[in-house]
Amino acid sequence: MSKSSNPFAIVDDAGTSRANKTGSWKTMCPQYVHRMPPCNATCPAGENIQKWLSLAQEGKIRKAWEVMVNDNPFPAVMGRVCYHTCERACNREQFDGAVHINLIERSIGDIALESEWKFETPKEHSGKKILIVGAGPSGLSAAYFLRKFGHEVTIYESQIKSGGMMRYGVPRYRLSRAVLDAEIRRIIETGVKLVCNKRVTHLKNEIDNFDAVYIATGAFMAAKTDIEVKGNSCTVIDAVDLFKKLENGMDMPNLGKHVLVYGGGNTAIDAARTALRLGAESVKIVYRRTINNMPAHKEEIQDALKEGVEILCLSCIGMIDGNNVLVNKMDYDEENDILSVSGEKDIIQADSVIFAIGQSIDEGILDGIDGIAVSEKGVIEIDKNMMTGAKGIFAGGDVVPCKRTVTHAIGHGKKAAKCIDAYLNGVEITQNVKPEVANFKKLNTAYYKKVARAEIQKNQALSFSESDISLTERELIGEAERCFSCGNCFHCDNCYGLCPDGAIHKAEDGTLEIDLEYCKGCGICASECPCGAIKMTS
Amino acid sequence: MSNSTIGSRLSKKKNSVQSHYDRPNTLSSGHRACQGCGEALAARCAIDAAYHATKGNIAIVNATGCLEVFSCVFPENAWNVPWMHSLFGNAPAVATGMAAAMRAQGKNVRIIAQGGDGGTTDIGMGTLSGMFERNDDVLYICYDNQAYMNTGVQRSSATPILARTATTLPNAVYAGNEVGTGKNVPEIAIAHRIPYVATASIANIKDLEEKVAKAINIRGAKYVHIHVPCPLGWGYPTSETIKVARAAVECGMFPLFEAEHGKVVGSTPIENVKPVEEYLRLQRRFAHLFSKNANPQAVEELQKIASANIEKYKLSGGIANV
Ligand SMILES: Cc1cc2nc3c(=O)[nH]c(=O)nc-3n(C[C@H](O)[C@H](O)[C@H](O)COP(=O)(O)OP(=O)(O)OC[C@H]3O[C@@H](n4cnc5c(N)ncnc54)[C@H](O)[C@@H]3O)c2cc1C
Ligand SMILES: Cc1ncc(C[n+]2csc(CCOP(=O)(O)OP(=O)(O)O)c2C)c(N)n1
Ligand code: SF4
Ligand code: SF4
Ligand code: SF4
Ligand code: SF4
Ligand SMILES: [Mg+2]
Numbered sequence: 128m129s130k131s132s133n134p135f136a137i138v139d140d141a142g143t144s145r146a147n148k149t150g151s152w153k154t155m156c157p158q159y160v161h162r163m164p165p166c167n168a169t170c171p172a173g174e175n176i177q178k179w180l181s182l183a184q185e186g187k188i189r190k191a192w193e194v195m196v197n198d199n200p201f202p203a204v205m206g207r208v209c210y211h212t213c214e215r216a217c218n219r220e221q222f223d224g225a226v227h228i229n230l231i232e233r234s235i236g237d238i239a240l241e242s243e244w245k246f247e248t249p250k251e252h253s254g255k256k257i258l259i260v261g262a263g264p265s266g267l268s269a270a271y272f273l274r275k276f277g278h279e280v281t282i283y284e285s286q287i288k289s290g291g292m293m294r295y296g297v298p299r300y301r302l303s304r305a306v307l308d309a310e311i312r313r314i315i316e317t318g319v320k321l322v323c324n325k326r327v328t329h330l331k332n333e334i335d336n337f338d339a340v341y342i343a344t345g346a347f348m349a350a351k352t353d354i355e356v357k358g359n360s361c362t363v364i365d366a367v368d369l370f371k372k373l374e375n376g377m378d379m380p381n382l383g384k385h386v387l388v389y390g391g392g393n394t395a396i397d398a399a400r401t402a403l404r405l406g407a408e409s410v411k412i413v414y415r416r417t418i419n420n421m422p423a424h425k426e427e428i429q430d431a432l433k434e435g436v437e438i439l440c441l442s443c444i445g446m447i448d449g450n451n452v453l454v455n456k457m458d459y460d461e462e463n464d465i466l467s468v469s470g471e472k473d474i475i476q477a478d479s480v481i482f483a484i485g486q487s488i489d490e491g492i493l494d495g496i497d498g499i500a501v502s503e504k505g506v507i508e509i510d511k512n513m514m515t516g517a518k519g520i521f522a523g524g525d526v527v528p529c530k531r532t533v534t535h536a537i538g539h540g541k542k543a544a545k546c547i548d549a550y551l552n553g554v555e556i557t558q559n560v561k562p563e564v565a566n567f568k569k570l571n572t573a574y575y576k577k578v579a580r581a582e583i584q585k586n587q588a589l590s591f592s593e594s595d596i597s598l599t600e601r602e603l604i605g606e607a608e609r610c611f612s613c614g615n616c617f618h619c620d621n622c623y624g625l626c627p628d629g630a631i632h633k634a635e636d637g638t639l640e641i642d643l644e645y646c647k648g649c650g651i652c653a654s655e656c657p658c659g660a661i662k663m664t665s
Numbered sequence: 666m667s668n669s670t671i672g673s674r675l676s677k678k679k680n681s682v683q684s685h686y687d688r689p690n691t692l693s694s695g696h697r698a699c700q701g702c703g704e705a706l707a708a709r710c711a712i713d714a715a716y717h718a719t720k721g722n723i724a725i726v727n728a729t730g731c732l733e734v735f736s737c738v739f740p741e742n743a744w745n746v747p748w749m750h751s752l753f754g755n756a757p758a759v760a761t762g763m764a765a766a767m768r769a770q771g772k773n774v775r776i777i778a779q780g781g782d783g784g785t786t787d788i789g790m791g792t793l794s795g796m797f798e799r800n801d802d803v804l805y806i807c808y809d810n811q812a813y814m815n816t817g818v819q820r821s822s823a824t825p826i827l828a829r830t831a832t833t834l835p836n837a838v839y840a841g842n843e844v845g846t847g848k849n850v851p852e853i854a855i856a857h858r859i860p861y862v863a864t865a866s867i868a869n870i871k872d873l874e875e876k877v878a879k880a881i882n883i884r885g886a887k888y889v890h891i892h893v894p895c896p897l898g899w900g901y902p903t904s905e906t907i908k909v910a911r912a913a914v915e916c917g918m919f920p921l922f923e924a925e926h927g928k929v930v931g932s933t934p935i936e937n938v939k940p941v942e943e944y945l946r947l948q949r950r951f952a953h954l955f956s957k958n959a960n961p962q963a964v965e966e967l968q969k970i971a972s973a974n975i976e977k978y979k980l981s982g983g984i985a986n987v
Contacts, residue, residue: 138739138740138742139737139739139740139741139742140742141742141744141745141746142693142742142743142744142745143740143741143742143743144693144694144695144696144697144736144738144741144742144743145693145694145695146695146741147695147696147697147738147741148695149694149695149696149697152700153700184675185674185675573669573911574669574670576669608675617674618672618673618674619670619671619672619673619674620670620671620672620673620680620681620683620684621670621671621672623671623672623683623684624671624672624681624683624684624710624870625671625683625706625867625870625907626706627698627701627702627703627705627706627709627906628694628696628698628705629690629692629693629694629709630694633684633686634686635686635687637674637686642694644694645694645695647700647701648700649700649701649896649903649904649906650701650902650903650904651701651706651903651904651906651907653904654904654905654907654908655907657670663904
């Protein structure tokens with residue numbers, strides 16, 4: 128009501144409309160939410176990508192790295208070898224090209240190594256002892272997380288050096304060994320007892336000294352073939368054996384001038400490109416189906432073709448007779464995935480043939496342990512908490528059913544560590560409900576400007592040094608700024624600025640709050656939130 | 666970041682007044698505008714910008730219309746600045762008097778007159794033209810929702826051709842508001858050669874704020890015409906007010922430009938010009954243009970207007986605003 132003390136003609140006091148609580152008009156109610164960014168939802172290591180990109184945007188590189196290594200202790204390695212499913216899921220792909228998440232991760236990982244940022248060593252000790260068999264990505268990841276929980280960790284590794292397929296698979300030109308060594312060292316320095324050159328032959332004999340075991344022995348054995356080989360003028364070797372010899376610098380076979388690689392996966396591509404670097408004059412990949420059916424990643428195939436690798440599709444090796452390799456031409460019914468011999472044949476001259484047709488696990492070490500089952504597909508069976516049929520024995524990475532990537536192996540290591548910790552403490556793991564995914568339809572892209580994606584710069588020379596170049600700090604911040612921040616408020620103030628009723632309050636520190644006393648429920652805030660962080664509910 | 670949001674946590678400098686945690690909030694909560702009212706939003710943004718640019722030294726006279734009615738229902742008032750209502754058609758004349766009074770008292774209070782499109786283009790036209798012609802020191806802001814909304818959506822001279830209103834119901838003879846009618850007040854203002862004329866949209870708050878802030882500190886007559894979608898009168902969901910405003914700008918139906926002393930000096934180019942149809946289809950007032958028996962020529966008539974705007978104000982890659 129107007130005050131009598133007001134001068135003539137002044138009827139109402141300022142802002143007295145606040146007595147009218149218009150919030151009672153609403154039928155729909157806005158709510159700030161966190162939706163799951165599609166990148167995060169698809170990262171096999173469970174990284175909070177959106178979060179670390181947002182810190183990188185602010186120039187907080189150290190903080191961004193800390194968020195990364197909260198889920199994955201290998202950012203510099205991942206930034207080089209991960210097949211980045213996150214980028215395929217990235218909403219920006221439907222706008223102007225996915226955020227180059229993998230390249231940013233690599234670049235931040237490199238800054239961390241240059242700056243010698245370390246992991247914290249655990250302050251408390253649980254007194255529990257855990258044995259990890261295999262120092263590949265999965266074993267090392269599990270070791271890192273188990274140390275965080277304060278457990279005592281021992282790793283037995285059969286090879287001279289740790290790293291598993293990151294060292295004995297992924298070639299140097301894709302992953303520099305200095306980077307790999309540094310990231311492994313950082314994990315070991317948290318107090319992991321790593322014993323190399325120690326092959327576990329009978330796990331049964333080791334387990335009594337430990338409270339829990341994690342089997343992370345990978346798929347290190349060459350798959351067998353029944354292709355007939357006559358004479359010994361042609362070098363026949365398995366890709367993984369070749370890589371192992373190359374890495375250990377021992378018993379390197381002579382591949383000669385003309386090399387054939389048999390297989391269509393990433394290992395075949397790596398073997399072919401390695402052969403080129405070892406001095407081969409011609410390298411041909413022999414593959415059964417068409418180039419579009421090759422399981423290898425498109426980018427890798429492109430890189431190989433650019434370097435001069437040839438790909439012979441619809442071809443199967445029938446026999447190796449001296450230096451004559453008999454190749455059967457195939458017919459392929461793509462729709463029904465049926466291969467048949469066409470009858471046409473070819474003879475190709477080769478000094479060596481590299482087999483890259485897959486790896487299998489070493490089951491021998493499990494002998495005598497009750498309960499552990501190996502499936503028909505030749506991998507160890509585990510339950511939802513990564514435990515094998517034997518109590519306290521867990522398994523993960525390539526040795527269990529999975530996609531066989533470094534990233535999945537790391538994700539398994541993290542999950543196994545959590546499960547082992549819960550098991551040792553006698554508690555149940557509670558699965559938290561995953562929030563709804565912030566897909567492209569949930570965004571309002573009218574507020575985003577098109578910006579070209581940062582592409583990888585490459586060293587052109589054919590050598591074993593790394594071909595890809597990391598971004599500088601400034602470049603990586605620029606690329607991080609392209610992130611839409613899907614499903615998570617990035618403080619753009621649209622909701623605050625566009626509410627016709629002034630029903631959103633902003634505090635000095637930027638915190639937003641919806642004032643339901645005045646909000647009429649129009650839904651403008653939700654429609655104009657660029658990143659889908661407001662939900663209307665009835 | 667190069668994004669066009671209201672604010673940004675990364676580059677605080679270029680943020681709008683609306684993003685400030687301590688913005689003036691000249692039009693406070695509790696007003697009785699409909700849910701999703703574009704006019705209520707535009708008024709807060711415009712007056713906050715003027716307040717910010719003058720350190721609070723403003724006074725307002727409001728013509729009759731939604732804005733006036735929803736902001737002061739006795740005994741409550743939503744304004745946090747000196748504000749008065751006089752009549753439907755005389756706001757410019759009252760403002761002229763207020764500006765003279767301020768000058769006489771030696772006070773540096775900047776005067777704003779404001780009203781809806783009806784109050785501006787129809788009944789207020791005479792007093793507005795007088796204010797322009799005398800170059801009175803007033804900023805006039807027109808909130809254009811393209812009809813007499815407060816009295817139930819009757820046609821005004823700002824109603825687009827072919828739109829349905831309560832008084833232009835589509836029938837056998839007319840497909841809505843008659844083709845060939847209408848008045849363009851920003852152009853009329855330019856013809857008065859006043860110091861400053863601008864158009865603005867709630868789809869571009871930063872631009873709106875800049876124009877108001879610039880206008881309020883210019884001496885003489887200024888005119889800012891703001892496009893304000895009305896969910897009730899235009900027939901679209903309340904959540905789509907900004908979407909509709911954006912669509913009007915992106916198809917060229919509502920060109921954003923500035924003029925000084927009778928000449929257009931700049932316009933905001935449209936990055937990706939969209940067909941008018943995308944804008945029309947969002948609104949029920951144009952729904953009859955897309956019914957089974959509709960004459961496709963009708964949409965073409967509206968497209969002609971948009972295309973002419975794009976050409977005239979050089980909206981595809983034209984003179985960019987500074
Ligand atoms: C050539 C090649 C290239 C690849 N490139 C990529 C890539 O670019 N990106 C990607 O994501 N994935 C890639 N992969 C797949 C990826 O390397 C594997 O999926 C991943 O390394 C599996 O991790 P892991 O820890 O389960 O097993 P591994 O990496 O295989 O590690 C197992 C470890 O256990 C040790 N071990 C085995 N048996 C015993 C035993 N009895 N006692 C003690 N130690 C033992 C092994 O020596 C080894 O160190 C590639 C694989 C190959 C072969
Ligand atoms: C002289 C006079 N005639 C008619 C009216 C009734 N009237 C009140 S508001 C209004 C319509 C206002 O339309 P507009 O100016 O476009 O503003 P809007 O409500 O659309 O924002 C009318 C006709 C009046 N108040 N005074
Ligand atoms: S835009 Fe950002 S948050 Fe969204 S999917 Fe891509 S990287 Fe993730
Ligand atoms: S814009 Fe304002 S009134 Fe509308 S739903 Fe959001 S908070 Fe409520
Ligand atoms: S509109 Fe902007 S400030 Fe509001 S919730 Fe969405 S991102 Fe955050
Ligand atoms: S009728 Fe339109 S202009 Fe009037 S208050 Fe409602 S939404 Fe706003
Ligand atoms: Mg009107």
